Amino acid sequence: MVEKKEHELIVSVSPHIKGEESVSRIMWSVNLALLPAFLMSLYYFGPRALLVTLLCIGAAVASEYIIQKSLKKDVTVSDGSAFLTGLLLGMNLPPGVPFYIPIVGSVVAIVITKQLFGGLGYNIFNPALIGRAFLLISWPKAMTIWSESTAAFVGLDAKTTATPLGILKEEGLGKLIEMFGDKINLYTQLFVGNRAGSLGETSVIALLLGAAYLLYRGYITWHIPLSFLATVGVLAWIFGGKSGLFTGDPLIHLLSGGLMLGAFFMATDYVTCPTVRKGQIIFGIGCGAITILIRLKGGFPEGVMFAILLMNCFAPMIDRSVKTKQFGAIKETKK
Amino acid sequence: MSHIHRTNWELIKNGVFSENTIFRMAISLCPSIAVTNNLKNGFMMGISVLFVQVMVNITVSLIRNFINPKIRIPIFMLIIAGWVSIIDMTMAAFARTIYKDISLYIQLIVAFASIFARAEVFASKNKLVPSLMDGIGMGTGFFLAMIVISFFRELLGKGTLWGLPIVAGKPLLIMILPAGGFFAVGILMGFFNWIDIRFYGGKGASGA
Numbered sequence: 001m002v003e004k005k006e007h008e009l010i011v012s013v014s015p016h017i018k019g020e021e022s023v024s025r026i027m028w029s030v031n032l033a034l035l036p037a038f039l040m041s042l043y044y045f046g047p048r049a050l051l052v053t054l055l056c057i058g059a060a061v062a063s064e065y066i067i068q069k070s071l072k073k074d075v076t077v078s079d080g081s082a083f084l085t086g087l088l089l090g091m092n093l094p095p096g097v098p099f100y101i102p103i104v105g106s107v108v109a110i111v112i113t114k115q116l117f118g119g120l121g122y123n124i125f126n127p128a129l130i131g132r133a134f135l136l137i138s139w140p141k142a143m144t145i146w147s148e149s150t151a152a153f154v155g156l157d158a159k160t161t162a163t164p165l166g167i168l169k170e171e172g173l174g175k176l177i178e179m180f181g182d183k184i185n186l187y188t189q190l191f192v193g194n195r196a197g198s199l200g201e202t203s204v205i206a207l208l209l210g211a212a213y214l215l216y217r218g219y220i221t222w223h224i225p226l227s228f229l230a231t232v233g234v235l236a237w238i239f240g241g242k243s244g245l246f247t248g249d250p251l252i253h254l255l256s257g258g259l260m261l262g263a264f265f266m267a268t269d270y271v272t273c274p275t276v277r278k279g280q281i282i283f284g285i286g287c288g289a290i291t292i293l294i295r296l297k298g299g300f301p302e303g304v305m306f307a308i309l310l311m312n313c314f315a316p317m318i319d320r321s322v323k324t325k326q327f328g329a330i331k332e333t334k335k
Numbered sequence: 336m337s338h339i340h341r342t343n344w345e346l347i348k349n350g351v352f353s354e355n356t357i358f359r360m361a362i363s364l365c366p367s368i369a370v371t372n373n374l375k376n377g378f379m380m381g382i383s384v385l386f387v388q389v390m391v392n393i394t395v396s397l398i399r400n401f402i403n404p405k406i407r408i409p410i411f412m413l414i415i416a417g418w419v420s421i422i423d424m425t426m427a428a429f430a431r432t433i434y435k436d437i438s439l440y441i442q443l444i445v446a447f448a449s450i451f452a453r454a455e456v457f458a459s460k461n462k463l464v465p466s467l468m469d470g471i472g473m474g475t476g477f478f479l480a481m482i483v484i485s486f487f488r489e490l491l492g493k494g495t496l497w498g499l500p501i502v503a504g505k506p507l508l509i510m511i512l513p514a515g516g517f518f519a520v521g522i523l524m525g526f527f528n529w530i531d532i533r534f535y536g537g538k539g540a541s542g543a
Contacts, residue, residue: 138507
């Protein structure tokens with residue numbers, strides 16, 4: 001259905017060269033790029049992770065199919081965007097959530113955030129993140145029970161614990177270093193992903209691997225992730241320290257929480273970020289600043305989700321404000 | 336509007352269905368989100384607006400021939416403010432606990448678009464009985480909307496109705512937060528539009 005439509009709608013000047021890229025191709029590539037992080041979540045959180053992720057994907061795809069059927073639109077389940085929303089939502093959930101949570105989250109993400117606004121390309125907010133925000137606000141308790149990362153399939157019941165950012169907020173950096181032995185071990189474990197957290201956010205190296213693939217294919221550009229991460233790093237260094245300005249630890253803020261997942265896979269969502277490069281940098285800086293504000297001063301330990309959602313609102317305004325001038329346009333003189 | 340002759344029943348149906356303040360006209364949405372997180376507040380708010388709407392329509396209709404058109408806006412304002420003060424003071428005296436929650440929004444009835452609009456487009460051009468019926472219709476429409484919204488929000492958000500426990504726990508906490516108010520109003524508005532299109536061909540339930 002999608003393929004046929006694209007052929008019908010080609011109206012362009014010569015030369016008629018057509019690339020192979022299409023919406024479904026990009027979407028499935030992003031799904032593929034998330035595969036390493038998904039595998040790491042299986043390794044650390046076991047079969048439960050698989051179950052939660054599959055529930056999310058299943059519910060997302062099913063609700064996309066049902067709502068498109070009932071609204072009498074073309075069914076575009078096969079383009080992978082609903083699959084991607086489900087996968088991203090699954091990666092944003094704690095491992096031990098009760099099973100109604102992934103389902104409700106997916107339905108909210110697809111039906112309310114995406115389809116009621118007009119479907120793919122028309123949504124103002126990132127569907128997976130709205131789904132998660134809805135869940136976090138509705139069931140704050142169930143959404144913040146983090147289980148320890150036990151190397152998979154050991155068969156032990158997972159113990160619950162706080163996330164590194166939660167510990168950082170409540171008890172400070174010293175306690176965190178004490179837990180992991182020394183500082184180097186702390187960074188290594190965070191980098192590999194051996195820590196409590198949402199399913200797909202823990203393993204920085206797996207996420208970077210996927211991001212490198214997307215950057216190589218040109219599906220995302222460096223503008224948003226880099227400005228996002230740099231802002232978080234710099235602001236964490238300036239304001240993150242207990243003993244004064246410029247004493248914070250930027251690495252711990254960069255490696256923990258959902259920052260990598262958010263910066264590379266969610267802030268770069270084509271639909272909800274600015275399209276102009278300059279605007280994308282402003283967007284990334286805004287995301288970073290709000291993230292650090294929430295992490296250091298807000299009520300939640302983690303702020304990536306709310307930061308991206310808040311900046312999503314501003315995306316059209318940013319685009320308008322950095323519009324490039326037409327060549328040869330003259331500045332209007334005031335009379 | 337005033338030149339079409341309508342029966343009293345049609346006037347009431349018009350207010351409740353085809354020109355429902357919240358779901359069809361989408362005006363006065365501020366209280367529909369602010370005070371509808373429980374049924375009791377929604378009910379009192381609805382009753383207050385119903386009362387003010389009816390009394391303003393009656394008053395304006397009675398004195399419509401004595402109002403100089405040039406200063407009609409301030410006159411309407413004074414009439415509305417007078418009736419709002421009466422309901423405000425009554426509630427302060429006899430319903431103190433609820434008054435604490437919603438007093439701000441009771442006083443805001445003075446600035447309600449729906450009440451002002453009915454005074455301007457209907458009551459100031461019609462006789463007493465049609466104006467009374469219009470006021471009852473419009474007020475009831477608002478009242479029912481408040482009841483429906485707050486019913487779902489309290490039931491889903493707190494698991495209670497009128498303060499009595501119905502469902503254990505808090506099934507969907509977001510519904511009593513402001514964001515949930517927007518969800519509730521939006522989804523119900525969509526639902527009523529769907530009913531309208533599906534069963535009445537988009538012409539409004541009263542067939543007008």
